[in-house]
Amino acid sequence: MRILLVEDNQALASGLAAILRGSGYAVDLVGDGASAEAAAAAESYDLVILDLNLPEMDGLDVLRSMRARQNRAAVMILTARGAPEERVKGLDLGADDYMIKPFDISEFEARIRVLLRRQAGLRSSIITYGGVTFDLTSRTFSSAGVPLDIPAREVALLELLFLRAGKVVSKEAIIRSLTGFDDDLSPNAIEQYVSRLRRRLGPFALTVRTARGIGYYLEKLAAPE
Numbered sequence: 001m002r003i004l005l006v007e008d009n010q011a012l013a014s015g016l017a018a019i020l021r022g023s024g025y026a027v028d029l030v031g032d033g034a035s036a037e038a039a040a041a042a043e044s045y046d047l048v049i050l051d052l053n054l055p056e057m058d059g060l061d062v063l064r065s066m067r068a069r070q071n072r073a074a075v076m077i078l079t080a081r082g083a084p085e086e087r088v089k090g091l092d093l094g095a096d097d098y099m100i101k102p103f104d105i106s107e108f109e110a111r112i113r114v115l116l117r118r119q120a121g122l123r124s125s126i127i128t129y130g131g132v133t134f135d136l137t138s139r140t141f142s143s144a145g146v147p148l149d150i151p152a153r154e155v156a157l158l159e160l161l162f163l164r165a166g167k168v169v170s171k172e173a174i175i176r177s178l179t180g181f182d183d184d185l186s187p188n189a190i191e192q193y194v195s196r197l198r199r200r201l202g203p204f205a206l207t208v209r210t211a212r213g214i215g216y217y218l219e220k221l222a223a224p225e
Helices: 010-022 033-042 059-068 084-092 105-119 152-163 171-178 187-204
Strands: 002-006 026-030 047-050 074-079 097-100 126-129 132-135 140-143 206-211 215-220
Touching (some): 002 010, 002 171, 010 026, 026 033, 033 047, 033 059, 047 059, 047 105, 059 074, 074 105, 084 097, 097 105, 126 152, 132 152, 152 171, 152 215, 171 187, 171 215
Parallel strands (some): 002 026, 047 074
Antiparallel strands (some): 126 132, 206 215
């Protein structure tokens, strides 16, 4: 999952980015409205966390521009502007949530999970596919209640495939979802992660198939007799 964090307070931005990255999200960080508008136009994000009081361009104008271009990323406004008319205006312009500073970090993280679950079209935070269960809240995988020991980068890849189970996900979409501005992830590295996931998922009636020249998809296997 890839998140654009738009916040001009450097200390707050760095703290929030560290929390989000610690949860396994790929995070791009910008500190002004013009950069936010450019990033949202150039890249594909699952979620944009948007301050309103920004240099160069107000956050509401960024939001207005995004929706005018039919950008469907979920948007959480995170701002000190808490007047009812401000909240109404933000939501009317297309924000999916509106959170006022100061805020509780646990609530902030919970709201992000709700937005990402909604963005993926999920009603529950628990998804079972084949012999594996994914908990979107804790971002962990398990089988028959036993947690699977999967490295963080592979967890991020498997999460992406789980949320689109049975559908092909292109290599380009995988790279965009797993990396931020400052990361470098090659198609060869993706192939290595996929190969490792196949070995891990084999005992649980799941595999990752290759759609040659396009990308990868998750597929159920016949359970061993």
